Amino acid sequence: MSYNMMEDVERILISEAELAQRVKELGAQITADYTGKEILMIGILRGAVLFMSDLMRAISLPVSLDFMAVSSYGVSTTSSGVVRIMKDLDENAENKHVLIVEDIIDSGLTLNYLVDNLKSRRPASVKICTLLSKPDRRKAEVQIAYNGFTIPDYFVVGYGLDFAEKYRNFPFIGVLKPSVYQSAKQSAKI
Ligand SMILES: O=P(O)(O)OC[C@H]1O[C@H](OP(=O)(O)OP(=O)(O)O)[C@H](O)[C@@H]1O
Numbered sequence: 480m481s482y483n484m485m486e487d488v489e490r491i492l493i494s495e496a497e498l499a500q501r502v503k504e505l506g507a508q509i510t511a512d513y514t515g516k517e518i519l520m521i522g523i524l525r526g527a528v529l530f531m532s533d534l535m536r537a538i539s540l541p542v543s544l545d546f547m548a549v550s551s552y553g554v555s556t557t558s559s560g561v562v563r564i565m566k567d568l569d570e571n572a573e574n575k576h577v578l579i580v581e582d583i584i585d586s587g588l589t590l591n592y593l594v595d596n597l598k599s600r601r602p603a604s605v606k607i608c609t610l611l612s613k614p615d616r617r618k619a620e621v622q623i624a625y626n627g628f629t630i631p632d633y634f635v636v637g638y639g640l641d642f643a644e645k646y647r648n649f650p651f652i653g654v655l656k657p658s659v660y661q662s663a664k665q666s667a668k669i
């Protein structure tokens with residue numbers, strides 16, 4: 480019997496059309512704010528990849544790309560609070576207008592660490608653009624320049640966001656059925 484990932488979805492929180500509309504708006508706002516400048520977009524792997532690829536096409540200014548990878552949530556739905564750089568930038572960020580692109584800011588621990596880390600490399604500026612923000616879970620303060628959507632405290636998947644590495648390819652942001660989270664946790668014994 481074939482497995483349909485949609486059967487794991489409890490509900491769609493943000494539709495494909497809503498995502499596309501908001502990404503366009505963010506791109507227009509960023510274009511206006513950075514007029515006359517070049518942007519170094521730093522995507523935080525892996526979740527930000529889908530958002531970043533759509534966002535850059537909504538910006539009509541010169542944009543270059545680089546990526547960082549930091550320690551992951553793994554199969555857990557809460558951050559360990561320990562941030563480790565697994566992949567650093569390929570290019571020098573000095574004197575660049577750095578725009579960090581994230582899929583979600585939850586506890587804020589990852590971005591709080593990354594902003595300080597990037598500031599130490601003497602960029603011309605550092606700002607954050609995140610698709611989603613979950614302020615109810617914040618543990619560390621983060622200044623967000625561009626926020627797509629503020630969402631309640633749900634563990635969400637889709638449009639780049641995963642649960643245990645699955646569901647990133649949903650074109651929408653959704654919430655899974657409680658049984659899906661439970662069975663993954665039980666098999667990982669967490
Ligand atoms: O605000 P925080 O509580 O620190 O959480 C946010 C971080 O968690 C997610 O990454 P994850 O570790 O799930 O990696 P992934 O992008 O590869 O899925 C997300 O992409 C952020 O980097």
Ligand code: HPA
Nearest residue numbers: 583585633634635640641
């Ligand atoms: O809600 C979430 N979904 C997926 N990954 C995440 N990383 C932090 N919060 C989330």
